Amino acid sequence: MIDLAKLTTERRNPASAHIDSCSTLEMVTIMQQEDSRIALAIEKILPEIAKAIDEISLRLKNGGRLFYMGAGTSGRLGILDASECPPTYGTAPELVQGLIAGGIPAIFRAQEGAEDNPDLGVSDLKEHAFSKKDVLVGIAASGRTPYVIGGLNYAHELGALTIALSCSEHSQIDALADIALTPITGPEIVTGSTRMKAGTAQKLVLNMLSTGTMIKLGKVYGNLMVDVKASNKKLQERAIRIVMEGSGCTRGEAETALKEADGRAKLAILMVVTGLSAAEGRRALQKAEGHLAAAIRQSTHTQEER
Template sequence: MDLTKLTTERRNPASAHIDTCTTLEMVTIMQQEDSKISTAIKKILPAIAKAIDATSQRLKDGGRLFYIGAGTSGRLGILDASECPPTYGTDPELVQGLIAGGIPAIFRAQEGAEDNPALAVKDLKEHDFSPKDVLVGIAASGRTPYVIGGLQYAHELGALTIALSCSEHSKIAALADIALTPVTGPEIVTGSTRMKAGTAQKLVLNMLSTGTMIKLGKVYGNLMVDVRASNQKLRERAVRIVMEGSGCERGEAEKALAAADGRAKLAILMVVTGISASEGRNALEKAYGHLAAAIRQTLGKASAQEETTHEL
């Protein structure tokens, strides 16, 4: 195995003497290197947009989104997946993260697990991974056997495959339908890909999941209208979302939320259009969950009815 060919494993000349620097010099070098991450991501924005469009379409058609990785990459996938239900009210099965070594690897490194490509196939089969689904393989080096095994299996099934790596011409990029490759360069501490590469992966995953949720109608304006009000902070956020999304006062927002069983999206629709909760549910279903479309359709229908009544 020749790691010297991997960008993420090369030595960084900027930090060659970081062990003898002052603390301020040390963090200055880190910040200067971190500033390169944004530029690396900017170069691949068209590919990220393509991945969002393809992923959202799969999910609209009944598919699910899976992240698969080892070590830091696997933990980042799990982190992104776990944030979707509270933020966007999704079923926990819709976006899932798999890591080499399973649950213990989330908290403690299980380094040997990443070398087994068959383990990824086993993990995917246990989750009934299907041709309708999407698999995002995450590996900073782009050569992790566990991730390669998962992508190969997903490709054979006909599922959508996306590769997220930080090294040029990576093995996983060659296996995937869509390659996302923000090349962040050598790390401050050689090979420590939890740093620049990990940050870049986190930012790309933020874009992928957020963009997909927007496409699925989980956002109105920039409000997370499908937020699941499962604690006091989120209940208060839901009230604010209804107030900001509809322009109503707090009392009306709380009343609408109560009638809507805590669903901010439905409450906004009820306040803006004056329809009942049951009518609102039907309107949202017809609009495939998109609040803006449901409002337009409901108000347009009401306007048409008023014109007909006036003519009579």
């Protein structure tokens, strides 16, 4: 028997005990007041989030991949975060991946019982050739989802980095992970509806994990997404603006540089700022491990020595 009474996310919230008889304005006011607690819950675990980012980026630099694993809302949030990385940061689809109990059909419709099978978590990781070089972030608001527990146990046995993201104190997945990220958001206004406060907290933490990791990997210059993949008209226009902002050049110069750089904003900025050719710029970025600021410094220093 599952003792839900012990789970923070399953307790009744006294602030919403009579929400069914409130006016609509009172109803949404209660929602907003409860949601305002989420940022504070995350603030309390910022050191752990920072540690996770440092460890994830180190492994990705050494050829590893980042996997998110969850069921229901937790799984969908992981898939959402993973799917945004290629267009935003120009990463390969394999670098950050989301796994959900029940597979692709579960993204759109609940797959009853899939989350209760720990072996399914193991088989999903094996299907993706998960190895000790990789990172697994197990996501479960309750902290007790068997699918996630199975995955974390398998990843730990391999020697991979394991991270648990839950919203309940002293959860099972926290105890299984190398790093536990536990924003305690308290009982939901609709008891047990963890797509609400817990889901919002999970989304915010995942934003930090992926964004922080991409910054560490050199995907951001200043606050510009210089590795953006210009795959549609909006992103093509964004790439032009990024080159203009990053180099101080005119629109015409940005368009010319982007054309010579095969649409790569990072390379185009480097070319404009340093006067390097596209081939020289590629070599400079490779030497700087993809970090644009470092490539500019190194190229400028080399030119000054000549």
